[in-house]
Amino acid sequence: MQWQTLSNRPFLPPLYWRAALKRKISGTSLPDLGLRCRVSVDPKAVAVYRKVCGFADSPMLPATYPHILAFGVQMQLLTDKAFPFPLLGLIHLSNRIRVHRPLGGVGELWIGVHAQNLKPHAKGATFDLITTVEDALGLLWEGESRMLCRGVKLSGPAEDEPLPTPAQVSELTRWNAPSDIGRRYARVSGDYNPIHLSALTARLFGFPQAIAHGLWNKARSLAALGEHLPAANIELFVEFRKPVRLPSEVHLSASAAGSSGEWVLNGAGGIEHMVGRWQPIG
Template sequence: MEWQTLHNSPSLPPLYLRAALKRNISGTTLPDCGLRCPVRVNPRAVEAYRKVCGFADGPMLPATYPHILAFGLQLQLLTAKHFPFPLLGLVHLRNRMRILRPLGAVSEVQVSVHAQNLQPHAKGATFDLITTLDDSLGRLWEGESRMLCRGAKLAGESMDQPLQIIDPLNELLRWQVPTDIGRRYARVSGDYNPIHLSALTAKLFGFPQAIAHGLWSKARALAALEEHLPIVNIEIEVDFKKPVRLPSEVILSCSPPGSNGQWQLKGAGDIEHMIGQWKPIG
């Protein structure tokens, strides 16, 4: 793996322009390279993120906040000329993260991103976007996002195994997802994907309504589950199912608190939006 080290987080507007201009698949091989960058944590930005996602105030960074710290690097990697798939149209299928040490008193970290594990899929090809956070003491957090590129052609069959609900789940909470949550989340995350911003921009990409960011839905669910989960030595995995249309009501059901458990996010008509699970690392 060849690593390129940046001195600052990339500026997002030029990367959005790159993304808009690249519409075609240019290959079926992932680049053997990654990006690294020191990133400073902004307490005001963390506070704004907490409010949008429903996290309570506290000394620990929200478990999902590293996604925000890494977004610029991820965007630069996925819009690079040698990356074979166009960013627009990628579908986030699964997300896994591991919290290795407490995310307290975190002020500056090194963020690293790369792509690996290109695999065939019934609808195209998938790859894993790998993100890590390190501080002066070593590894803090690891993330893995399974992305689907529709239309890419690889030989072989998909070996992916979706999560299955095996625990009895009880309703924990329900909430209204407002029409503007896509715009509000974009302001704290930097992710201005048009399918999340308004019905008008979503229709340009074939969606009848705007849909919530998958990582917002995950963060909102984990905010509601904070009292259920350990704060360290935990692996959290989610499968994204049907998108949450804006506006709508969703229902969160989960296992009892403990070292292992599952949860499910559903909408009207029993539509399944997300399945998640947590377990100890190792």
């Protein structure tokens, strides 16, 4: 892996312009490239993120917040000329977070981003976008987002083992996903994908309504789970099923608090939006 160190967090507008211009698949292999960048945690930005995602005040960063710190670096990688797949149109299938140590007293951090594990899929090909966060003591946090690019032709069998629907769960809470949550989350995350912003922009990409960001659904669920979850040495895995159309009401069901467990986010008519589990890091 060839690692490149960025002098500053990437400025997003040019990256969105680059993403808009690339609409075709240009290859079938991932670049041997990783990006690193030093970032600072802004307490005011964290406070706004907490409000948008429903997290209570705490000295600990939300487990999903490092994704916000890393978003610009991820965009820089995914819009690089060597990256073969167009960013617009990528589908986020699943997300795994590993919190190795408590996310408290965090100031200066190093973010690392690279892509790996390109595999055939029934609808194209998948790859894993890997994000690591380190502090002065070493590895603090890891994220793994599995992305699908439709239309990629790879040889070999397509492997797909979905997470089973949790059985031993009971309803914990429910909430409304308002029509403007995509725009509000975009302002705190930098993710202005048109499918999340309005019905008008979502229709350009085949969606009848705007849909909530998958990572907002995950963050909102983790905020609701709250004391169910350990603060560290925890892996949080979710699969995104059907998108949450905006506006809509959803309800969260989960197993009892403990070192491991499961949850599911459902909508009207029992539709499964997301299934997840938590467990100690193995």
